[in-house]
Amino acid sequence: MITLTHAATQRINKNIQRRGAGAGIRLGVRTTGCSGLAYTIEYVDNYTAQLGDTNYAQPDFCVLVDAKSQAYLLGMTVDYVRKGLNEGFEFVNPNERDRCGCGVSFRV
Numbered sequence: 001m002i003t004l005t006h007a008a009t010q011r012i013n014k015n016i017q018r019r020g021a022g023a024g025i026r027l028g029v030r031t032t033g034c035s036g037l038a039y040t041i042e043y044v045d046n047y048t049a050q051l052g053d054t055n056y057a058q059p060d061f062c063v064l065v066d067a068k069s070q071a072y073l074l075g076m077t078v079d080y081v082r083k084g085l086n087e088g089f090e091f092v093n094p095n096e097r098d099r100c101g102c103g104v105s106f107r108v
Contacts, residue, residue: 029072
């Protein structure tokens with residue numbers, strides 16, 4: 001299960017409306033950075049079921065996760081936070097063992 005906070009849901013809805021189109025988001029991981037993995041989030045214009053994708057459907061949009069990323073993201077909570085002048089999505093993942101000093105990448 002992947003959970004989105006109220007703030008994250010509101011921000012995703014706002015971004016979809018601002019874009020003028022969109023079915024939802026795709027969450028995943030990619031290899032990069034000091035610790036090895038980084039989170040990815042991208043907007044999906046059209047939802048087409050693909051083999052291996054899991055859809056954590058929300059009332060207003062879909063949240064897609066590919067099979068490769070599923071093991072890394074299971075149990076994660078996505079939030080949207082403001083800290084001083086910075087704001088953005090924050091990933092709270094119980095599978096993380098370590099995060100690099102700059103906060104960009106993580107290790108499981």
